[in-house]
Amino acid sequence: MDVDKIVLISAVLIPFLATVSIMLIVYVGHRKLTHTKEQFREKEKLDQQLIQSMGRVIQNQDRSLEQYREIFNED
């Protein structure tokens, strides 16, 4: 094999392909990681909303109980 071909393959093509493949892996990995992070944040937000709405329901129930007590006390 000629030296030109050896050098062209070993010193140009292999580094280029290696670098491009690593950059692709980094891009895809970063996208996947951030995607899962975003999903986790969305789930957390939904959980918080659920907790808030549950709290509101409990407050409303408490309030209605107090109203009942007031009515019964008045009677």
Next chain:
Amino acid sequence: MIYILLSTIIVPVLIGTFRFSLLPKYARMMMYYFYLCLITEIVSFAFAKMYGNNMVVHHFYIAIAAIILSQAYEELLDSVFPRILLIVPVIVAVEVALYGTSTFNSLSSTIFNSCMILTCLYAFYRMMIGSLSLPLVLINGVFMFYSLSSGFFFFTAKALQENDIDQMMVLFGIHAYINAITNIAYGICLWMLIKSFSSQRS
């Protein structure tokens, strides 16, 4: 060959010098590296014309480039891992003491390139788990391509050194063209970095 290198290293130097105040600290350190490349090319050209042997400039270049790039990557990654590059000046000193400055700096170049590949891989890992910006990924990719290519080049040169001088010149030619392409790529990446920073400010 040397005219191509001189004309291409001007590209990142000019782009970075005109927008030096816009650059972040790690990019300023990288600019010092490009200034070092420019000085090395000029002095190596002058030494080749005057004395014929310009290997001492390349020993100087490897030692200073390792220090500057270790500082730049330390600033960029906020980590102590790039300090492995600081072993290179010690290797250069040992190599110069053992073999003199008239031979190739194969040993120090191989270790410098290996350390640069490790640092670039670590930088890619940090970018993957953290925030990703396109100019930084590209500039890191260019550094990694240059280190890999240079490593292969020095490996092949070491294997061919005893056989043929003409084949060595072919190696030098291809290495110079790769160097020229990476210099232009540095310029493009710096331009993108400056654009991204100026668009953030405005």
